[in-house]
Amino acid sequence: MIQVIIIAPGVATRAGLRALLSEDAQINVVAEAVDLSKTEESWQEADVLVWLPGSTNEIENQKGILEKGQENQIPALLVIHDDPSILIPLGRYPVKVWGLLSPEASQAELIAGVQALNEGLTVIHPSWTGVLIKTPDASRNGNKMGDEELT
Numbered sequence: 001m002i003q004v005i006i007i008a009p010g011v012a013t014r015a016g017l018r019a020l021l022s023e024d025a026q027i028n029v030v031a032e033a034v035d036l037s038k039t040e041e042s043w044q045e046a047d048v049l050v051w052l053p054g055s056t057n058e059i060e061n062q063k064g065i066l067e068k069g070q071e072n073q074i075p076a077l078l079v080i081h082d083d084p085s086i087l088i089p090l091g092r093y094p095v096k097v098w099g100l101l102s103p104e105a106s107q108a109e110l111i112a113g114v115q116a117l118n119e120g121l122t123v124i125h126p127s128w129t130g131v132l133i134k135t136p137d138a139s140r141n142g143n144k145m146g147d148e149e150l151t
Helices: 011-022 040-045 056-061 063-067 084-090 107-118 126-132 136-141
Strands: 002-007 027-033 048-051 076-080 098-101
Touching (some): 002 011, 002 040, 011 107, 027 040, 027 107, 048 107, 076 084, 076 107, 098 107
Parallel strands (some): 002 048, 076 098
């Protein structure tokens, strides 16, 4: 059973995420909160935090809590946000493993993301990998991943 904590500012958003995740018998939502600071005591019982910050500023505002992750053992963190540029600061925090999905992610993508994070895999929407991976060959040759024939 994958233990999940949902963090989102709106009651309707939390209820929607709970409904989507509850469709999978292997996922158990153990807590809900408005922001990360309200969940610190529950991190030990969770496998995955699903966080939908209200704004990009909220990510910056929660920086202190995220930086304390090493001592508090932040479990896997799935951020649901529409700005892929948050990938850069997200990778700096001492989180066990992280993921980023769009708010437009389907139920299947959300469930698969939680399952993958629980297994220790990083989750990111394929169209956003360019934020992290930019190679000189990719821009010259039009190859998105810079994959050239090996000889």
